Amino acid sequence: MRGRFQWVSWKVLHSIKSPELSRSCSGYVSRVRYLMRLKEDDEACREALKSGSFLLYYNLAPLLKSNSNVYKPAFLKASDLENMLKKIGRDKHIVSESVLLGCDESGEAQFSLEVGDLDRSALERQCGGVFVDLTKAFFMLSGPEAPIVTKGQALIRWHQTNGFCSATGQPTVRNQSGSHRICHSSGITYYPKMSPVAIVLVSDGSRCLLGRQATFPPGLYSALAGFCDMGESVDEALRREVAEEAGLEVETLQYSGSQHWPFPQSSFMVACHATVNPNNTQVSIDKAELEDAHWFTFKEITEALQIKKPPRISKGEPPAFWVPPSFAIANQLIQEWANQQQLTRK
Numbered sequence: 001m002r003g004r005f006q007w008v009s010w011k012v013l014h015s016i017k018s019p020e021l022s023r024s025c026s027g028y029v030s031r032v033r034y035l036m037r038l039k040e041d042d043e044a045c046r047e048a049l050k051s052g053s054f055l056l057y058y059n060l061a062p063l064l065k066s067n068s069n070v071y072k073p074a075f076l077k078a079s080d081l082e083n084m085l086k087k088i089g090r091d092k093h094i095v096s097e098s099v100l101l102g103c104d105e106s107g108e109a110q111f112s113l114e115v116g117d118l119d120r121s122a123l124e125r126q127c128g129g130v131f132v133d134l135t136k137a138f139f140m141l142s143g144p145e146a147p148i149v150t151k152g153q154a155l156i157r158w159h160q161t162n163g164f165c166s167a168t169g170q171p172t173v174r175n176q177s178g179s180h181r182i183c184h185s186s187g188i189t190y191y192p193k194m195s196p197v198a199i200v201l202v203s204d205g206s207r208c209l210l211g212r213q214a215t216f217p218p219g220l221y222s223a224l225a226g227f228c229d230m231g232e233s234v235d236e237a238l239r240r241e242v243a244e245e246a247g248l249e250v251e252t253l254q255y256s257g258s259q260h261w262p263f264p265q266s267s268f269m270v271a272c273h274a275t276v277n278p279n280n281t282q283v284s285i286d287k288a289e290l291e292d293a294h295w296f297t298f299k300e301i302t303e304a305l306q307i308k309k310p311p312r313i314s315k316g317e318p319p320a321f322w323v324p325p326s327f328a329i330a331n332q333l334i335q336e337w338a339n340q341q342q343l344t345r346k
């Protein structure tokens, strides 16, 4: 117990399905070590650019390719990218502006590259793909591919907005992999940053609490979330956000998982389940933060989980209630809560 705040257990509720963890350790370890080297060794990274694969972004919109209506990020091989640039009359040297993203299954380096100053339709024609705004791309991609696409966008955006040192105002210079930028005047090294956000699904035992901001699409409700203040732990932030936004006091917390979230800038979402005392469930909304928040029944949640895309709005009808789709960690929290309810109701 910390004060009146009981920490139930710090365990992962869901099994970790990371493909890395299910493969042999040596394969994973060697890929991680290779990436470490590429991050810091400019020469090794320049070499990797010659054989790697590239995900293009047009003004931050990733290039996707469809095969029988299944969309995938359209990674181009280095030689195909070079040929394509030649065909549209552009110098291959822009390839060196790529940012290191990761390493594919075969150990080949992957990069993201912003091509917003090239001809969009010529690129789409040559690549046989289409640049899609990330908010839409999320609904087109299957779960496992979304993180690499958002990571690529986040890294490009970070470089675009960190071109100057905040201490001296002098330009910062990136290393070849794009893992950091340095101001040679002050000696400060800048690394890509995420803002920590705590997200929580509050339950009173038989219902769960969801809220919506006025800017959400019609009918969408999500778990409560908020940026961590400087100096706060995740559990302090969760407890404060639930009190601020819904006027409720959290009693227990249980860790669920985490994810990188690209909107509005890069956030690091830490997701937990929480309970409140079932005798003290009166919600009092902070209207400056939320347009609405209320308790939802198991039946309502089960129905909302069936909706996989933003529902159509019919004139004169109230908007259908839906929850964030599967790529959002809020969805994982809601799904876990529904699974838990299912078990307790058997």
Ligand SMILES: NC(=O)C1=CN([C@@H]2O[C@H](COP(=O)(O)OP(=O)(O)OC[C@H]3O[C@@H](n4cnc5c(N)ncnc54)[C@H](OP(=O)(O)O)[C@@H]3O)[C@@H](O)[C@H]2O)C=CC1
Residues within 6 Å of the ligand: 195, 197, 199, 222, 223, 224, 225, 226, 227, 261, 263, 264, 265, 267, 269, 289, 324, 328, 329, 330, 331
């Ligand atoms: N992946 C998922 O499943 C979900 C993700 N989210 C994400 O969680 C994030 C936080 O949720 P939200 O309820 O909006 O947060 P908050 O409840 O903390 O409210 C947002 C406000 O906090 C202020 N703020 C404080 N610190 C920061 C910071 N580092 N960056 C930006 N704003 C800050 C801003 O106020 P001001 O503008 O007045 O300065 C902002 O408007 C959002 O980015 C949202 O997209 C939310 C739900 C689900």
Ligand SMILES: [Mg+2]
Residues within 6 Å of the ligand: 224, 225, 226, 245, 289
């Ligand atoms: Mg909030």
